[in-house]
Every structure is written in C-alpha cells, then in structure tokens.
Amino acid sequence: MSTPPPVGRVVATELKPATPHQFHFWTARESPVGIGAIVRVDAPGRTVLGIVTDGFAYADLDRPIHDVIGAEGDPALAGQQPTERTEIRLYTAAVLRQVPEQPLQPVPLGTVFLADDADVSIALRMDAFLAGAQPTGIPIGVYAAGGLEAPIYLDADFLLGPEAAHLNITGVSGLATKTSAVQFLLSSIFQTFPAHRGTVAAVCFNVKGPDLCFLDQPADLPEEDRRLYARLGVAPEPFANVQYYAPYKADGVNLNTLRTHEALSGNTVPLIWGLREVLDYAEVLLNRDDVDAKAGALIDFLKERVVGREFHDITLSERPFEVRSFADLEDFFRRIFEFLEVQARGAEIWRTHHVATIRKVRNRLGNISLRAKGLVTDDGQPSDLPWGKFEDRSLHVVDVAGLDPLVQDLVFARLVSQLREHLERRDLGVDHVVVFVDELNKYAPADGQDTYVRRMLLDLSERGRYLGLVLFSAQQFRSQVLRRVVGNAGTALFGRMDMDELATPGYGILSPATRAKLAALPKGELMVRHPHFTQPLFVRFPRPAALTGRLGVERFPPATDVAFGAAVARQLRALDASITLARLEPVIEGRREEDVRRALHTTRRVRPDNVLAFFTAQLGKRVEREVTERRGVAPLKRTGGDPYA
Amino acid sequence: MSGTAVGGPEPWPGVVAFLDGTQRYEVMAYAGSSPVVVAEIGAAVLERRNRHLHVATVARRRLLIARPEVLLELGETAAGHEAVALPEDGPAHPVHDFVLARREVDRARGRLEVAIGHRYREISDGWLIVDGTLSESPQWAADPRMLGICKSHATLPFAGTDLEAYLRLPAGSRSPVFQPAGHEVAPVCSWALRLWPWQGKDLLHGLIRVEAAPTLETVAHADQLSRWLLAERAPVSTPDPRWDRLLYGIRAVEEYLRASGSR
Numbered sequence: 001m002s003t004p005p006p007v008g009r010v011v012a013t014e015l016k017p018a019t020p021h022q023f024h025f026w027t028a029r030e031s032p033v034g035i036g037a038i039v040r041v042d043a044p045g046r047t048v049l050g051i052v053t054d055g056f057a058y059a060d061l062d063r064p065i066h067d068v069i070g071a072e073g074d075p076a077l078a079g080q081q082p083t084e085r086t087e088i089r090l091y092t093a094a095v096l097r098q099v100p101e102q103p104l105q106p107v108p109l110g111t112v113f114l115a116d117d118a119d120v121s122i123a124l125r126m127d128a129f130l131a132g133a134q135p136t137g138i139p140i141g142v143y144a145a146g147g148l149e150a151p152i153y154l155d156a157d158f159l160l161g162p163e164a165a166h167l168n169i170t171g172v173s174g175l176a177t178k179t180s181a182v183q184f185l186l187s188s189i190f191q192t193f194p195a196h197r198g199t200v201a202a203v204c205f206n207v208k209g210p211d212l213c214f215l216d217q218p219a220d221l222p223e224e225d226r227r228l229y230a231r232l233g234v235a236p237e238p239f240a241n242v243q244y245y246a247p248y249k250a251d252g253v254n255l256n257t258l259r260t261h262e263a264l265s266g267n268t269v270p271l272i273w274g275l276r277e278v279l280d281y282a283e284v285l286l287n288r289d290d291v292d293a294k295a296g297a298l299i300d301f302l303k304e305r306v307v308g309r310e311f312h313d314i315t316l317s318e319r320p321f322e323v324r325s326f327a328d329l330e331d332f333f334r335r336i337f338e339f340l341e342v343q344a345r346g347a348e349i350w351r352t353h354h355v356a357t358i359r360k361v362r363n364r365l366g367n368i369s370l371r372a373k374g375l376v377t378d379d380g381q382p383s384d385l386p387w388g389k390f391e392d393r394s395l396h397v398v399d400v401a402g403l404d405p406l407v408q409d410l411v412f413a414r415l416v417s418q419l420r421e422h423l424e425r426r427d428l429g430v431d432h433v434v435v436f437v438d439e440l441n442k443y444a445p446a447d448g449q450d451t452y453v454r455r456m457l458l459d460l461s462e463r464g465r466y467l468g469l470v471l472f473s474a475q476q477f478r479s480q481v482l483r484r485v486v487g488n489a490g491t492a493l494f495g496r497m498d499m500d501e502l503a504t505p506g507y508g509i510l511s512p513a514t515r516a517k518l519a520a521l522p523k524g525e526l527m528v529r530h531p532h533f534t535q536p537l538f539v540r541f542p543r544p545a546a547l548t549g550r551l552g553v554e555r556f557p558p559a560t561d562v563a564f565g566a567a568v569a570r571q572l573r574a575l576d577a578s579i580t581l582a583r584l585e586p587v588i589e590g591r592r593e594e595d596v597r598r599a600l601h602t603t604r605r606v607r608p609d610n611v612l613a614f615f616t617a618q619l620g621k622r623v624e625r626e627v628t629e630r631r632g633v634a635p636l637k638r639t640g641g642d643p644y645a
Numbered sequence: 646m647s648g649t650a651v652g653g654p655e656p657w658p659g660v661v662a663f664l665d666g667t668q669r670y671e672v673m674a675y676a677g678s679s680p681v682v683v684a685e686i687g688a689a690v691l692e693r694r695n696r697h698l699h700v701a702t703v704a705r706r707r708l709l710i711a712r713p714e715v716l717l718e719l720g721e722t723a724a725g726h727e728a729v730a731l732p733e734d735g736p737a738h739p740v741h742d743f744v745l746a747r748r749e750v751d752r753a754r755g756r757l758e759v760a761i762g763h764r765y766r767e768i769s770d771g772w773l774i775v776d777g778t779l780s781e782s783p784q785w786a787a788d789p790r791m792l793g794i795c796k797s798h799a800t801l802p803f804a805g806t807d808l809e810a811y812l813r814l815p816a817g818s819r820s821p822v823f824q825p826a827g828h829e830v831a832p833v834c835s836w837a838l839r840l841w842p843w844q845g846k847d848l849l850h851g852l853i854r855v856e857a858a859p860t861l862e863t864v865a866h867a868d869q870l871s872r873w874l875l876a877e878r879a880p881v882s883t884p885d886p887r888w889d890r891l892l893y894g895i896r897a898v899e900e901y902l903r904a905s906g907s908r
Binding site (some may be wrong): 078082084 | 883894897
C-alpha cells in the first residue's frame, strides 16, 4: 500500500509555538483539511494525532489600504492584478493523543498527514474498548474527511454505565437531528450492546406531536443512508419490540395519542392509574402552598391507613371503608364532613386533622382526578408498564403529548421512580434502562421553581448509573437546563446551534471556527463529546430506519374520535377483529358509561380468548327498568261548598 | 526633454518571469586582524503562469571569504563553502578587508544571477524581467525579451532643465529612450517610467529606469513595454519600503530566496 501524500507541515513561532496540547500547520491552498479533520504528525520517535479546531488564511499584504492602492480604488481592478498574492492556509489543531504518551512533549515540527481508520481509532482511544475479548463499542456515526471515512464508536461502559453514563443532546428544533440521533443511537445500542454487559431496554416519553409514534414502522431509506448503516455494522431496521402507552381522553374510551390508526392498535395500550398510583406522587401535582405540614400529614394518613385497605371508623360508617378510587375517596370525605356537622355538632377536628385542612386536601385531590381525567380511573384497576417483565431490547414509548403539563410531570415522575425502585431491587427484568426525555429545559430548568421532577432528574443524573438507569435527554438550549443535570451526562451531542446559545459561557471552550461550524451544521451531522475523546468530534449518522412522526401520520392517519359505542367497539376490535359496532350495540345499550368503561378496561387487561363474552360478563347482570302501572291518586272528597264561605 | 504618456496599464501577454538574487554575509571570525566572512548568495527565476508564480530555476552558493593564507589554514573547516581569496594589496585591516569581502559577495551574487538567467533562457524564451541593470552580461543586454528594472538613480542621464523634466515625469509617462553612459561593454537602451505619482512625496517616488536591448524594435515598442510594466504596479510590494519601484514579481523572488535559504 502506498503512503498517502502529506497535507501539511507543522510550523511553530515564538508567537504561535507548538505545545503539548496544540500545534499549527500549513497546507497547500487546495487541501482536504477542514475544521474537525483528524491529522497525524509524523516525526522521528513520536507520532501526534490532533483535530483541526481553527483555520486562518492570509496573504503577504501588509495593510488593507495597500490593496486599495494597488487597485487604484476600483474593486473591479483588484481581481485583474497580473499576479496573485502569495497566500497561506494555516490551521490550528488540538492534540488528541501522543504516541508515546510519556514524556509529554510539545508537538514536533513534523510532516502532517490526514488520519486513516487506524489513526482515528488510536486518536480517539477507541482501541481501548474495541480491541480485546470483550469489546464494548456502540456505533454513533462516521467521521469523514478528505475522502476517508471511519466509523466512530462510544464505549458502552461510559454510555450506559457503570463507568460514566447518560447522554445529552442539544440543537435547534426542526432540523431532524435530536430525535433522529436518539432513535439511531437507541437502534445502535439495541443491536450492538454486548451481551456480556447484560440486558437493556428503553422508555421514551413522547412529549410533542407524533415524534416517536411510529418507531416500529420501517422508513424508506436512501441508498446513502443504507451505505452508512453498512459501514457502521447496524441493520437498517425499525425497532422490533415496541410497546406504546397512552392515557385516554376525558371521554375514557378514545386514546389520547396520534397513534390511533387501527392497524397499529395491536401494541398500543391504555395507560391507566388508580388512586393508589396517583396518591403516591401527589407531591408532583400539589405545590408547596398546597402541601403544608398539616395537609402533608393528612395525605400521609390517607396513604398509610385508608387507601387500598379496609378502614374502620364506627363514627363514619358501620361498614369498613374500602377506598380504591377517587369516587370512594370522595365518599369517604363526605362521611367525615357529615360526621363533623351532624354527629359532632359542628366540631372542627377529626382525628387531629382540622376541617379546613380536610377540605383543602379534598379539593386538591379532587382537582387531580379532573385534570388527569383519562389517566386516572375510578375502578381502581391500573393498566401500567410491565413492571418486572421488561424484555431485553424492548422499547416502551409513553405518549404524554396530549396531557396537561402537570399530568405529564406526574406520569414522568411515577414511571422513573418505578424504574428506579425496580432496578434497585433488581427485579425489573433488565439490567439497564435508557430513559429518553425531550424538552429537558422544561423538566429541569436552570432557573425557576425547584420541582419534584427537577429533583428527581438531578438524582437520576447523579446516581442513576450505579443502578443502570440512564438518562438520554434533549433540549434546544443547553444553557437553560440545570447545570448539574447536563454536567453529569458523560456523552454530549450537539446538532446545529443557535448563535445566541453558542455565545453563552458554556461554549467558551470551543474555538470560533468550531462554533461557526456548529451554527451551520447540516442535517445528520453532530458534534460528539465522550469521555474517551479528548476533543469534540464531528460525525455523520444515517437517518433512523423507523418512520418519522410526520410521515407516520400521513401513512397511518389517526382515527377520528368517535361516539362512545364505536370507540368501545374499536378498542375491543384490537383484541378480536370480529367485533363490530352492530354486535356490540345490543350489549351496551342502556348501560351506564362508567360500567362499560370498567368492563372494557378489565377486558383489555385480561385479554380473554372470548372477548365479547368476557366483556358482557364484566358488565354484570342487566338491571331491567321496572315499569310499574300508573296508579291514580284518589280525589279529595268534595264537601260540596266552600268551607270558608 | 519632454515626457510621453504611455497610456493605461495593459496585462502582460503570455508567460513572464522575474529574476533576482539575494546575499547574506557575516564575519565568522578574525584571523589576526583580518576578518573571515561567510556568505550565502542565491538567485532564482520565478515564472508566472495563470497569475501564479512558480520557481523555474534556483541556485545557491556558500562562500568563505578571507585572505589566502587564512583560507589555507582553515583547510577542511571550509568544506561545503566556495573559497574566495581577498586581494593582499596591503596589511590586514578589519574594516578595509570587510569592505573588500562585501564587494566579493556582490560580484559573486551578480555572477550567480547571470548564470541563473542563462539557465532560464535555455529552458524558456519568454519575457524575463531582471532586478537591476542588463549590463551585467552582454548576452542579457542583447536579449530582445529581457528587461532590466533599475530602482536606484545614483547616476542620472540628464542635466539642467532636462533633468528637471526627467525627475518630474507625471505618473504613467516615460522619458525618451536614451543610451546610458558607462555601458560600453554591454550597451543597452533605457528610459525612465513613472509608476506612481510623485507629487507630495519624493521626486524619485515611483520612478524606475527600464533597460532593454539596444534595437530599433525596443525604441518602437517602448510605450507598449511601459504599459505592460504599469500593470505590474499591482499587487503593491508593501511592506517593502521600496514598494513604489519594486515590482511584486521581483519582491516575490527575494522573499522566496530569503524564506528558503539556510539560517
């Protein structure tokens, strides 16, 4: 194999010396070197690998005025000068690695070459985790420069733990980079995460539109993207094991998601929680003014003594209470007030709790059931993620895009807390879980109130890696996110950035040229920071192999909201394709809607063989309306005259 | 004498080359009171094609200049250098000998420039512009496609009102063609050309003296050649203090020789 020609030569002057961490080199005017290119400096006894961070061009012109004089003030003449001025292309490069690494010395004045595949691997210290009996490389994209193209890998131990963990991605919206990059990376993880490092699953929160609603559907990929997939050793396929979760709309039967096309209903299930599930995270929904010490004590009392168990209080009722739903809770409160007003003759204290506190807690909890209608159920039977049964390489997408922001917080807080608890107990079903959260600046803002979700994200970012709970987060403006949350992300990806954002102090370490490149980064390109890489690196990644939200909605238009009966029929049809509205109508005619909803949820949860029969049985015996014969009332006996007359 | 307006600048047709030489010298040691001077001389031709200058030919020499007996003593120490003996026409004197050594360097550089010019002529018959006089070589002086550009005006061809008119040529004008005195071995034609306006500056600002082969054709084409030279004003040769008279191509040769020479 012939040695490629050199592209430049290191130069060092007193003003621009070569140091152990930076050097300068010149190239011919026409050269493949550009910002982000990896180069190799060869000198006797030492090889240095560096990445180009800045570039300069200048001529032997002393001052601009002399160009004006030469052209006699006419810009048109300036281009007609008989001789082109001597021009220099000078580049600054940051050292990625020196071989040998000790003693660490200034970069020698050697010849500069473009790096090849092997050089890139050494420069980024990928040889440490790609070689050996148990490699841990996860493909992230390709580095391309001067006709060379090298796959870039992240170290799974530093992406999913335990060495480091978490990933954060920043970039302006609408350039199909953040979501696409995370989709590709998840796909890459699922296909290449080494078995000797355990099992992995992912939970994604779809927070806007149809972004993540079609991850199980194949996309039409251009040939160039397929070539990139092949180069990276990743199959261009959508996710094979995906489960979607979405709460109902307020009607309790139409799902609150854009993934309502009947063809996709097989793996789209309702997300329904009961009072127990919600009450454990009441703190998420109630602000500090709501939950003072007194209210907190009452809520704790309800959680510990009342909800989900038998509660005896002879003063309220002769029969024990079984509070399992918001309706039961409302009945419980009503009994307390009746007791205080009637039996206790206007007393203000019930079991050390003041009536005002009880009224306040009743109002706030009652509000939750209103705000989260569709998510919370009155029958007390939840439909939840498969806790304890997470499968390896399974993807769980929770669609919260249509929910009230506060309810989104509730969903997020509870699911992440559950993941954490199960991972602590090692009974989730997998060893690692990636949680993907978009719009992180909303959940963990740098400024503003310290919320439950923010505290939880901080805890997750600081301690999650020990548990295998890994946060993949994205936002438009990294500077607007709590510094400790993004700071704990071992790996950071940067798409095209807004100039205002790049002007914030967090980007001060980047050279002006790197910042300029970030401000104009094309689709499908990212800058990567990873613990093994001593400098940020630009990579290109292929489009995701799954259908994008926009195309998904076009190909699988969401079903329109239908009347109650038709919605129930559609949901049952997901379990038994033979069920039609015509068959169902006689079954539900005259039934109360809450009874139908309860039967539907139970049927969906149990998934019986004979769906319609089970559903009908759940409705219970029909209580026929008793039609009694109208009986007349005997007329008053007339006395025949006005008695007052 | 009256000046002639030559017309606007015109780009030089075809290939043009520029020739110049550089020299650097220093006293390395003293043998008794006589200095031992080392020098590096270089000469090169840069050829312009498609508005870019490329090295067409280059030569360098290292000189060791001293009195003959000193050169004998140095022996092997002088390896890699061309030994040049100083004349022994008097007792050794540090200043006088150094002046003599400097002259030897000048002469050697002149010879090297001539040699390089001849070498270039063997490979190209294009226009060759030389920094300085063509009288260095009878062949140069007779070459119809060579021009010498003299920036210094130590000797002036006219006197009285003619000299005044000569020194006050307006920008873009030339003097009549004349034959300068003192060039008997290699006679040339010559004329002065004002590249930049002198008003507000020095009388010699922007004034060059052009030398060409002493033929009728040269006289006939003096205006045309002047127009081509006017186009060479740009790019301006700053920051060189002689920028008003130094053609960019000539400066580029100097820069190349300085940058690529040994330290």
